Amino acid sequence: MTSSVFGIGLAGCGTVGTGVIRALKRNGELIRERTGGTMTLEVMRVLVRDSQKTRDDMVDIGLLTTDWQSLVDDSAVKIVIELIGGTDLAFDIVARSLTLGKPVITGNKALLAERGPELFALSKLHNTPIHFEAAVAGGIPIIKTVQEAFVGNRMLALCGIINGTSNYILQRMSEAGLEFSTALAEAQALGYAEADPSLDVNGWDAAHKAILLATLAYGFPISPSQMNVVGIEQVKPLDIDFAKQLGYVVKLLAVIREHDNGAIELRLQPSFVSKSHILASVNGVFNAVAVHGDGVGEALFYGRGAGQDPTASAVIADLVEAARTLAKGQTHRGFLPWRENGRIMPIEETSTAYYVRFDVTDRPGVIAEIARVLAEHRIGISGTHSPVNPENPDAAFVDMVFLLHSCPYGLLQKALKEIAALACVNSYPVVFRIEQL
């Protein structure tokens, strides 16, 4: 058999890029054996911002370049891996690669969530695939599963814990009773959260992934502006305690669900998940996605969502896919949206039960006032509770919790706006969804 060498241009040599180089050195021979004995994946060029920086021993500094165009245009480079992040230079690199007919592998969820439609159009035009398994839940092959393994299924729903940092923070708040800020600081100290953790805790990292999953499942481009996103900054230990008492755990949950009228529910928020659901057992920095297909029924995929080696593993799977396809003449087996548009359900129309926490001034009549507004909007109450602060039982300002029956989110917001205007209510109420999974 003849050997086929696939030259790779690696744009970005941070944690994941270095992981790719290391994995190819460690397991290159095994990959060759598994794929028929002839495939050699060889990094030819590496794009970096600073060619003088000290790098991992495995990185051949002779391959480094700071000129992205020379990397993409190099005739020895047949496949381009984009791992530099951001949405500007990354866009240029991916776009030019596709234009040259060079398959692209990327882990850049922000790029795809924000500029996916442009890139998929180029991918189609130039019959050249973009692979992006590394962009969603690194160690979990959820892209391949939705796109290939479940290709025969109408997707009824996908629900997932797809941000490990926030999941770790929520778990530590739950098991150690920590405040959000303390748990975040701990996550940063352990390297589970970035110095700037905003995208993790405000939900947008997970939201970008949810947008990609929804596009994969339903085949049309979705803009970030169509998605309702709530982060975990407002979660308090008392919310988590209350959830526990009711048999729930609090998870930052992406919910994607097709309704009978064809509208797609798409949202991300802290949710109460029943303790008996397998998603409730997903702890620490792990990710999980529960998929419900009309054929397969319920399935769940669990693994590490980030980190050098798990993400590199996803990049390499895509690399092998791209190389196998190139080997026999280009065919497009990557993802392409198959319809121009679909309907995202307005967030106001989505219905769940709710847990709502009010910051109130403690005086007789508070519950009656809140309950009256809810009643006027025909929103049912299944319980109310005001946790006593043992350190200050006569505190003037207290948290008051209401559990509400299922109703449209729009209706709830109308009621909450009125309630927020009451004299006894000191700030806008905090809402958690109680999910029916």
Next chain:
Amino acid sequence: MTSSVFGIGLAGCGTVGTGVIRALKRNGELIRERTGGTMTLEVMRVLVRDSQKTRDDMVDIGLLTTDWQSLVDDSAVKIVIELIGGTDLAFDIVARSLTLGKPVITGNKALLAERGPELFALSKLHNTPIHFEAAVAGGIPIIKTVQEAFVGNRMLALCGIINGTSNYILQRMSEAGLEFSTALAEAQALGYAEADPSLDVNGWDAAHKAILLATLAYGFPISPSQMNVVGIEQVKPLDIDFAKQLGYVVKLLAVIREHDNGAIELRLQPSFVSKSHILASVNGVFNAVAVHGDGVGEALFYGRGAGQDPTASAVIADLVEAARTLAKGQTHRGFLPWRENGRIMPIEETSTAYYVRFDVTDRPGVIAEIARVLAEHRIGISGTHSPVNPENPDAAFVDMVFLLHSCPYGLLQKALKEIAALACVNSYPVVFRIEQL
């Protein structure tokens, strides 16, 4: 775009075959959209044993034939799906299809576990793939995951619950305290167990799947004779109760693990699994496989292991894969063993801790006698217990339980043989592994 029609020969029209026909009718248009708008998958012929039998409305009786060769040889048939089961006629159908260059999709784990090496040799010779996602844990894309998604990983271990019938029986024994035979009868009444449940309860259904997983992960053919298999027939409610007290659940577990010397541990038996491990939460007829790769780390895949629609979903994923490959000229992207042989670790060399139940005649000195033999073999005891039968506290024959420290299985068996020969021991001891996952 031109339309590509892929004619399918469907050999077998039982539960899963009918499910494939139904799924193609239900979701054929969606599959076409998802795969670029041109792929039509059309069943051209259906092989049945009895062409007069009443069938699902969706089955076009004009396509039925009882002549397998005319189905395989039909020039309109480009892809063959084998779902008739057994290892003789099924072998002939698969072998002839491969010889004619027609890709094969099968869900026949017994065929592949017993005659895989012959079929993979034909697959290689004729450059024509065999796809078999439906053969292992139907609703879980574990074949695709091991072969493609984790292609860049050295597989450290795969542990799985891959027989739903036995998992259901064990769960019912656990939650309702049922005897094995009662739980089995219940499973049969609910349609979860066949009239002849022997392959489910004696472990061989799961063992065939484990052999396929090990072959996929390590690349060499493995014969069923190389595998140690223990079923669940000997599990008693008292074992399950005892496991609970110790913080474990009893699961019929397939364990596949590579050791540092390259030997592959491969076994299937009722095992004690820690309650805190996510595999312990896998209940009812669900399956799950935990995979440990050197890159991805720990991952877990959970879903329905059998049933009409989940298994049909797996067949259709393979069908799309086969059609996509055929569309651009044959390339072999299916699995092929990549080495002729590897080393399966003799079961005697495998080490775990153990739970051993002895059926003894109750008289003073019994524990001392058993403990003496264990000590002579240098096997450590971490605990002993003899559950009192509340209905007959002075029973002459009782169950006596020993918990043993980790030691090689061969050493344990030597000791147990001696113990079984003691006058106070009435039958051969029953052994469960205590797993370190």
